[in-house]
Amino acid sequence: MAGAWMVRMPDPPGADEEALRQGIIVAQWPNVEDISCCRNQVEVRECVAAAYPTKAIKGLGNYAGQLWRFLAQMNPGDYVAMPLRRRPKYMAVGRIAGRYRYRPEAPPGWRHTRAVEWISTSVPRAAAKADLINHHLPPTMKVAHLHADRNGQRLAALARQKRDPGPALTTEDSSSRARDRVSVLDVGDGACSIIRTSHGGGESVTVVDCGSxxxxxDEACERLLNALDGRPEVINTIVVTHFDADHYRGFVRLAERMRARGQQFDSLRLLSPRPPDVEPQFTAAYLAVERIVTGFRSLDLSVELEQVTNGPLRYTPLARGNGFLAGARGYDVLWPPAVLPPHVTRQVQNAVIRFEKLADELAARGNSSLRDNFEAARKGGWLQPRQDELQTWTMSHARFIDENLGEDICEEDDIDGGSALDITRLNVPNDLHETFREVWNAMRRANNNMSLVFEDAEPGRLIAFGDAGSPVLRWLANNDLAPVHYALMLAPHHGTHxxxxxxxxxxxLCVGQNGSKRAHLWSRHRSTHDNHGRCVSSTSGTHHLLL
Ligand SMILES: [Zn+2]
Ligand SMILES: [Zn+2]
Incomplete structure (x- = not known):
């Protein structure tokens, strides 16, 4: 059964609004350092004692108890209420979406965090019955467990209906005990996985990527449909790790088919990586080239999906520090950070500079297609993220380790398949073919390195890398990813690097989602992943497992 919590944000007033924007809650205690290694409350207490050497024993126990709850007892899927300081008649209610995460780069007081999906920011405090939330807790109590009966269900009802159903009628929610079913489909040289989680007596279905x-x-879409027993409307969440054809075009076909057949999603959420702040032109430039190469702009997927969604389609770009929920299961986003590290920034900027040179050169010869596409892309027209879905994270990442790659192209980071691009059909002058290919490859390389990397908030279950290249993987290894054993790993870049x-x-199980076209590159992964032979290619068929 989902638990329920109340968390009070630190001073000054307005910190709660910042927490809403960032999609987090924080446990303040600015002097206490990273507690993620603590295995029990005693160890947390040692960290607290080191941070507050003059504090009385009783106070240490109080702090340690709250931090231990924050670290270990909150579960993804639990509900959390946060009183709002500047609107004291209201509180925000959301669901915990990620595990404890320490952010050394954030200002003091903002380092112990949990990702939260906020459901409502205007729940009247008066609507909660007195046995559910005690608003008269002492000010030192920042992380409180709500012990009332059916606490999680009651907070959920408050968030959605602004009504507290009270303690009557206990129904058992089996979500915490059920196992997830994960299928990694064989779509050849492409990616498509389905995660089914039990939730509230039903099932929540998340599809990560679909394309080849x-x-x-059409074939990738067909295989997804078969795996869903022909019922695409059961999908709740679509995750596109990055907008490359072998990750999203199957969804475009899916939307077209559903429209033709009169099928609709009840409600749907589309999750994708957040575009880089550093170079806002990049997304428009990428879409402009993509339009010429593939005839389609990836962000138009959001419009296609909206047309086959009955209820609201929520489009949420995600960045490091955000989390998302699939049923009662939480996932932490590890990459991309809202502020990209310098070596990836350079890669993105170089791609844009090359694009602009090419667009100018083509325009000088009377071919304004790239310029026109760019202007059209800048104007948008696809679904915009809802304002309350936008999450900002403006803190400096200066303390993260960066590496100087010098050159933005490195051997392992090459683009497979780019050389197969047939430029002769693109109406580009002969002498610019090579330049065009270079621009497209630079854009794709940068785009791959902004792939969503995420992991199950419960340690050791699932991690997915999209097409993240070695600069990203090295950065993650340096900053974040300790040596860990997972139940399932979706290998970076189809297992071809x-x-x-x-x-x-x-x-x-480590699945490299490569098919006949890239199978010869699978040995690169096999020879560098010390995984005792448990790496499998999707050429060996679809993989199903219970997590
Ligand atoms: Zn790919
Ligand atoms: Zn592997």
Missing amino acids: DNLPA SLPPALQLTAD
């Missing part, structure tokens, strides 16, 4: 490089998008030695992850 060597199969038609070498893994950097610093990335020491193992998995019961």
